[in-house]
Amino acid sequence: MKHLNEFLNLINKKSESKAQQSLMAVALQVREGDMKISDIENESFKLKVKEIVDGEMTNTQLRDFAETKTKDLPEKLEEIKTIQVKRKYREYDSISVGANAPVRHNILGFIAEKGQCTKDELIEFINSKNEESGSKTNANWIKRNSHYIKEFTKDGCVCCKLSKLGERVVKKTNLNENSKVTNTEIEIIQHYTNITSKVISDFIELNNINIDNLINYLQKGKLKDRVDVAMSIAGFAPSKQKQDFIKKFKNS
Numbered sequence: 001m002k003h004l005n006e007f008l009n010l011i012n013k014k015s016e017s018k019a020q021q022s023l024m025a026v027a028l029q030v031r032e033g034d035m036k037i038s039d040i041e042n043e044s045f046k047l048k049v050k051e052i053v054d055g056e057m058t059n060t061q062l063r064d065f066a067e068t069k070t071k072d073l074p075e076k077l078e079e080i081k082t083i084q085v086k087r088k089y090r091e092y093d094s095i096s097v098g099a100n101a102p103v104r105h106n107i108l109g110f111i112a113e114k115g116q117c118t119k120d121e122l123i124e125f126i127n128s129k130n131e132e133s134g135s136k137t138n139a140n141w142i143k144r145n146s147h148y149i150k151e152f153t154k155d156g157c158v159c160c161k162l163s164k165l166g167e168r169v170v171k172k173t174n175l176n177e178n179s180k181v182t183n184t185e186i187e188i189i190q191h192y193t194n195i196t197s198k199v200i201s202d203f204i205e206l207n208n209i210n211i212d213n214l215i216n217y218l219q220k221g222k223l224k225d226r227v228d229v230a231m232s233i234a235g236f237a238p239s240k241q242k243q244d245f246i247k248k249f250k251n252s
Contacts, residue, residue, distance in 0.1 A: 020187065023049065024062055024065035025066040026049050027052040031059055037050055086168060103135065105173055107126065107137075107141070107145075108162060108166055111160060111162050116160065119160055123142075126139070188215050192218040193218070209249045210250065232246075
């Protein structure tokens with residue numbers, strides 16, 4: 001019962017944005033006969049409403065979303081702002097970094113491409129990027145972000161290479177570029193699984209999931225398939241089932 005309650009807490013029962021609340025409210029009106037699909041002028045919005053109306057959500061579930069108070073809701077779901085580079089393990093907390101960090105991305109990418117470089121080469125690269133972009137990054141960036149970069153001496157020169165954390169950040173950032181999930185895609189997956197957007201986005205980013213394949217599977221799958229997907233995303237599927245799921249939908 002404890003695990004069931006934890007799973008139910010991850011199921012989304014309320015709208016998470018004003019746009020989602022509006023969509024659900026219109027779908028409920030159409031379901032209950034207070035409005036016709038043909039009354040909707042925007043074709044994109046009409047298709048979304050029709051998909052919900054023809055879907056498996058009950059009127060009670062639709063009403064929960066439609067009646068969500070919108071005062072403190074954002075206009076739309078926010079894009080992913082962080083990338084988890086290390087999961088929580090026992091007493092050690094998880095580590096996340098900002099997803100949109102072009103300076104960090106360029107500097108760590110330069111080191112990763114070379115394998116290692118002298119500190120002077122790194123500073124020269126930073127200065128060249130400053131000229132291109134008009135930014136004012138200086139050598140202090142290296143000191144402030146020493147957790148990403150490991151300095152060592154070789155042949156009398158101070159050299160730099162990525163730390164273990166730096167390597168993780170580069171790897172996860174590259175994966176994030178390949179599997180970045182949009183608000184619309186989150187809403188589609190949410191529609192079929194009823195899992196909260198944060199849980200969905202974290203799972204996709206962490207496991208490098210092919211979003212197109214997942215959405216296609218949800219749209220064509222049966223109710224049992226969608227429940228299995230929801231359980232895997234929420235972390236309540238058996239270990240083998242979850243691993244098989246990740247393997248099936250992971251970007252190659």
